[in-house]
Amino acid sequence: MSDLGSTFDEARQEFARLTTAVWAPAGQSLVFQLGLRPGDAVLDVCCGAGSSAIPAAAAVGQSGLVHAVDLADELLEQGRLNASERGLQNIEFVCADATEWEPPSTVPQLGYDGLACSYGVFFLPHMDAAFTRLAGLVRPGGKIGITVWRRGAVCEFADTFLDAVARHGERSIGPAGAAFDILERMDTPDRLHQWLAGLGAHATEVRELSNIIPATPEFAWDAVLGGPLRGALSSFDAHTIEAIRRDFLELLTDRAIHDIDAGTLVGTATTNEPNAT
Template sequence: MDLSAIGAVFDRTGADFARLAPHLWDPIGRATVDIVAVKPGDRVLDVCCGAGGSALPAAAATGADGRVDAIDLAGSLLAVGREHAAVEGLTHLRFIRADATAWEADPYDVAMCVLGVFMLPDMDASVGRLTRLVRPGGTFAVTTWAAGALENFGVALSDTIHHERGTEPGSPASRDSVTKIATERKLGDWLTGLGLTGVTVSRVPLTLTVTDDLAWLLVTGSGFRGMLDGLEPAAVSRVRDNLLVTLRERGISTLDATTLVGVGRR
């Protein structure tokens, strides 16, 4: 799947992405900004920014003397981010529809990508290019899913959808990229291999209690939504009902949403 197709999937999450944000995207974004230690006056690039889970706290941290460029391809999510920025008076935060693999700008003090690098084409080359948008001595950060995060839920959803479609489960194209950086050691070694120095990796635990509403919101308000493409409304309704049954049958009452935040210097 190319970037424009991925952007279209997240565009369709729209309001559901925003409803999921307080449970998932916002706490992960805030934790990233805290670990990165964004400072007043910093120029920040937030790649794959979504609706602003990390861009909004980054802009609060930089203050009006700083600047945050938040880029994504999902226009509906950028619109939500702009609304929040206006309410909070963050005039130095710009939400911009742009391709991360082609973005050019003067060097930043900080660049970060929260839960997005594994969706970029040729992850190594794309992220290597992004690191060069940071000034010498500046900070580059990546947040990714820890090994096992959302795994039981993802398997239950995949099994349910493939049962509905009458197809065999397969592995998503981004899975290899996720696995490549899914432990502290792997993420640290990968960032060091991209030329960053002083790399540290922090584990950020997050556990969500499964309710019927939250379980389905995780499907419709995240990249999982793409798995529903091509299904008629009646089929989607059956997937929802069967997913909830499957989660109960498998005893999945909580979701592990642990992330890893890797930070290095250019």
């Protein structure tokens, strides 16, 4: 398993507690914007516990199917439990490398009808090439869609946490750090439009999802432990992690950071027909 997959596996409990406030609103918005219909076949990559895959399964109904792919076994198991609680039998959670995914025989010959990736595209190695390949698994005229953090979102919060980490050691979140640099290429509506069009898609649509969440001490620490920021703590012992937690919460107070900006861009596009220009 990749280091990133292991980080998210360790984050299962906190990740789940973030779902209602963070992951679910974006996932539901993405599925709505994709315009999925009953009977559609959908591929959801970097699916986590199913924030977009589960509403996609509900949208396509029993005549449709969803393949939800991720490297984090623990999150996939949570997704299976979530789907079971909703009585969804048309979704399969698969532990696999999305960059090497090949559609099984249950997928129509022309390909998937939709591709979804919520808060995950920037974690794909060689992002442009990887996502272009995944988009190629979608039939001509099908839909592709992603969610990404809007420019400025979570930055003040993340910087404050890393400042607390720097008091005790290296100010780094490990392999996930590169994702934040890549994100700059698509963190405004114009840039996301351009990025989607650069994949060879058309009819791009980008909507902004505002999401301001109170930074209570409990939620703020869950937001650290439930995502890639957790990687910054991997080299510290429990005593030091507790010291970092205290310093972080004190810095939030000192800097009058009372909310977390989880603003998100939801971008979709249509794959080109063979004769499209």
